[in-house]
Amino acid sequence: MRQIISILLENESGALSRVVGLFSQRGYNIENITAAPTEDNTISRITILTKGDGTIVERITKQLHKLVNVIKVSSHEENSVDIVGREILFVKVKAIGHTQREEIKTLCDIFGAKIVDITQDQYILQFVESSLEVDRFLKAVGEQAEVVETVRSGVCGIFRGEHSLHT
Amino acid sequence: MEKLNGAQQVVRVLEDLGVNLIFGYPGAAVTDIYNELYDSKIMHVLARHEQGAVHMADGYARSNGKVGVAIVTSGPGATNTVTALATAYGDSIPLVLITGQVATSLIGTDAFQEVDTMGVTRPVVKYSFLCKKPEDIAKNLRKAFYIASTGRKGPVVVDIPKNCQNRNYLFDYEPKSDVSIRSYNPTVFGHKGQVKRAASALLSAQKPVMLIGGGVVQGDATGEAYKIAKKLNLPVISTLMGISGYPTTDKQYLGMLGMHGLYEANETMHNSDLIFAVGTRFADRATNLVSKFCPEAKVVHIDVDPASISKTVGADIPIVGDARTVMQQILDALDEIGKEPADLSEWWQKIEVFRKKNCLSYHKSSDMIRPQEFMETLNMVIKELKIEPFITTDVGQHQMFSAQYLDFDKPRHFLTSGGLGTMGVGLPAAIGARFANPKSPVICITGDGSFQMNMQEMAVCRKHKLPIKVFILDNSVLGMVRQFQSVFYDERYSATNLDGNPDFVKLAEAYGFKGIRVKDSAQLENTIRAVLQSPDEFILVDVITDINTKVMPWQRANGSMIDMMLNDEENN
Numbered sequence: 001m002r003q004i005i006s007i008l009l010e011n012e013s014g015a016l017s018r019v020v021g022l023f024s025q026r027g028y029n030i031e032n033i034t035a036a037p038t039e040d041n042t043i044s045r046i047t048i049l050t051k052g053d054g055t056i057v058e059r060i061t062k063q064l065h066k067l068v069n070v071i072k073v074s075s076h077e078e079n080s081v082d083i084v085g086r087e088i089l090f091v092k093v094k095a096i097g098h099t100q101r102e103e104i105k106t107l108c109d110i111f112g113a114k115i116v117d118i119t120q121d122q123y124i125l126q127f128v129e130s131s132l133e134v135d136r137f138l139k140a141v142g143e144q145a146e147v148v149e150t151v152r153s154g155v156c157g158i159f160r161g162e163h164s165l166h167t
Numbered sequence: 168m169e170k171l172n173g174a175q176q177v178v179r180v181l182e183d184l185g186v187n188l189i190f191g192y193p194g195a196a197v198t199d200i201y202n203e204l205y206d207s208k209i210m211h212v213l214a215r216h217e218q219g220a221v222h223m224a225d226g227y228a229r230s231n232g233k234v235g236v237a238i239v240t241s242g243p244g245a246t247n248t249v250t251a252l253a254t255a256y257g258d259s260i261p262l263v264l265i266t267g268q269v270a271t272s273l274i275g276t277d278a279f280q281e282v283d284t285m286g287v288t289r290p291v292v293k294y295s296f297l298c299k300k301p302e303d304i305a306k307n308l309r310k311a312f313y314i315a316s317t318g319r320k321g322p323v324v325v326d327i328p329k330n331c332q333n334r335n336y337l338f339d340y341e342p343k344s345d346v347s348i349r350s351y352n353p354t355v356f357g358h359k360g361q362v363k364r365a366a367s368a369l370l371s372a373q374k375p376v377m378l379i380g381g382g383v384v385q386g387d388a389t390g391e392a393y394k395i396a397k398k399l400n401l402p403v404i405s406t407l408m409g410i411s412g413y414p415t416t417d418k419q420y421l422g423m424l425g426m427h428g429l430y431e432a433n434e435t436m437h438n439s440d441l442i443f444a445v446g447t448r449f450a451d452r453a454t455n456l457v458s459k460f461c462p463e464a465k466v467v468h469i470d471v472d473p474a475s476i477s478k479t480v481g482a483d484i485p486i487v488g489d490a491r492t493v494m495q496q497i498l499d500a501l502d503e504i505g506k507e508p509a510d511l512s513e514w515w516q517k518i519e520v521f522r523k524k525n526c527l528s529y530h531k532s533s534d535m536i537r538p539q540e541f542m543e544t545l546n547m548v549i550k551e552l553k554i555e556p557f558i559t560t561d562v563g564q565h566q567m568f569s570a571q572y573l574d575f576d577k578p579r580h581f582l583t584s585g586g587l588g589t590m591g592v593g594l595p596a597a598i599g600a601r602f603a604n605p606k607s608p609v610i611c612i613t614g615d616g617s618f619q620m621n622m623q624e625m626a627v628c629r630k631h632k633l634p635i636k637v638f639i640l641d642n643s644v645l646g647m648v649r650q651f652q653s654v655f656y657d658e659r660y661s662a663t664n665l666d667g668n669p670d671f672v673k674l675a676e677a678y679g680f681k682g683i684r685v686k687d688s689a690q691l692e693n694t695i696r697a698v699l700q701s702p703d704e705f706i707l708v709d710v711i712t713d714i715n716t717k718v719m720p721w722q723r724a725n726g727s728m729i730d731m732m733l734n735d736e737e738n739n
Contacts, residue, residue, distance in 0.1 A: 062474040068294040
């Protein structure tokens, strides 16, 4: 079971390394991670996608909360309806000849991806969706065309409705 | 506002916080601070190794509850402290370590004596600060003391680059400021509903037991623990770190549990229906295999660290909060409920049967001193002389024997490295304890292996005329590892023979101390008495002990609490 953990913490030197260090030190998994300051630049927000059952995730969140510089921690199942989670994917593919270029374009239309760069024989595709959907898109692209390079941002998540990590 | 330079601010903050003693070792990156210490009222104790300095601060903190302070230089000075920081972290001891750092302009250039101190120490400290500008110094030091001494206590590092200490840069010194950290607010009071549930559970339990950990000692909660135990007639068991948290001579006290715990302690735990656990983290050496741990017991778990609750052993009634405060709340709740506790006479009858096993009995040997014999004799002489010494240990067989046999009726009098199990902590911790308690006798019980890991600190004892008594239980081997090899590795004694040991008596003499060697059981008692009756001098006693004695009881790995090997006639 994958979980999205959201962390608000003091934007101080070593803040990110404490969080990452905790995961490696205690043998927890990081599938992906994003970190950036919030609208208040003294506070950073980190989103981590991790693997583990409920007990493990409870332990992780407790340990995270114990870090002196962590202000708030919250966790949700990856596909929970309570959270909007998105990742950005760039994938550079070979796109040679009219037929293949059309096929890739159709695929992008179906998934709602964008072509953001074009050369004579390559496309760069941009896709923003949940991590699972990004996996599906990447698989579909791989079946259509030769993938040259990919980069994913890691997940960014925010709660739906009134609930908020900032209070 | 008063203008001071960075180095002056370091010293002034320490003075303002009431620090009157620091342990350390100078070097290029802290020379400005040392220059200011020269005129300060703060006493500085020069260790002979940075590890020793931090262990001294640790022993100081363990024995009096104040924050221990140490200062070292950058690079090797800082890396030498890592084991001592981890030792303090493992047992939640409040320390502040000031480390020098290369100038901010040189950070990241692999400069001389540069090391990423924040990075190297991160997993073994509660928190750490890098002062990027001089103005950070006072603020960060105050935060460091606050963090070290609140919640679950622990060591905090403050890394101060050389240029931030600059003598020529003067800036405003804010004499006082309240520390508040929005991301750090330890819970003090227990949840009222949970406290009530715990109190009811205690009243209705038929086979309850109180388990005290280091949190009871470090949290100054021994009085409350005693009151609850007396009110409810509870059997009391302690972890290694909990020793001295409850008077060990009290008849309700059953001793230490765990791997080398007492038979009656482990049996009582296993058979209990309610464990009232305070300030313990249910470490692996205490519980044996968690899935077989105390099958019938419900667990009330009080701890200031939420992450320690249900980390290994699941808690039925978790209460996050300060040990002392929460136990007082429980006392109040017991009064409020006003019910008589369940009659425990049957439970106590059962426990008395466990006790009759007399698991610490052993056979005296005619030709060699047995470690148990040493412990019993020392304990007896201490009682006879009516002294209340602080006793530090190192790590190994002598540590377990000390935990099993010695009595402590006052908290903070037993100083041992439980979590990390650091050999070499005994002598420097004794030095710290003596500085913290200049009128109390201090004894260091060590092994011939452990003692050699920090014996250079005898120089500090010489310089400051510290009348510490060191007893080396000298069997010429690494006894605890050898015990494993003897039982689990067909007596293949790989690398456990300490051939090449120095003559410890002559070593003591080289420092100007009296050294005594005891080989004969017949002389043991008189020697110990004579040594303890010499309050003004450092004495080292080399006690030659039996090589084959094993620490028993001994839990079988991956078993329950009661899967224990006991003294067998042939070996012990």
